[in-house]
Amino acid sequence: MSGTLRKGSTCPTCKKAKLVPIVYGLPTSDVAEREGARQIVLGGCCVTGNDPELECLGCEARFMRDGDLVLIYER
Numbered sequence: 001m002s003g004t005l006r007k008g009s010t011c012p013t014c015k016k017a018k019l020v021p022i023v024y025g026l027p028t029s030d031v032a033e034r035e036g037a038r039q040i041v042l043g044g045c046c047v048t049g050n051d052p053e054l055e056c057l058g059c060e061a062r063f064m065r066d067g068d069l070v071l072i073y074e075r
């Protein structure tokens with residue numbers, strides 16, 4: 001598996017859908033707009049410091065970037 005992740009990367013789990021950044025905290029109107037356009041997903045306002053950074057729009061798997069792409073959560 002490639003460890004390189006670029007913006008717009010395809011999900012390594014389902015290999016179909018796009019990965020988008022997860023945004024935490026209270027959404028601003030700009031963030032809400034981007035969420036509506038499916039450019040990002042909202043992660044809620046609870047930040048643990050160990051939160052995934054990317055979510056697949058297809059299978060909802062969540063990933064962290066730690067040099068490589070690390071699967072955190074798989075639905």
Ligand SMILES: [Zn+2]
Nearest residue numbers: 011014056059
């Ligand atoms: Zn996926």
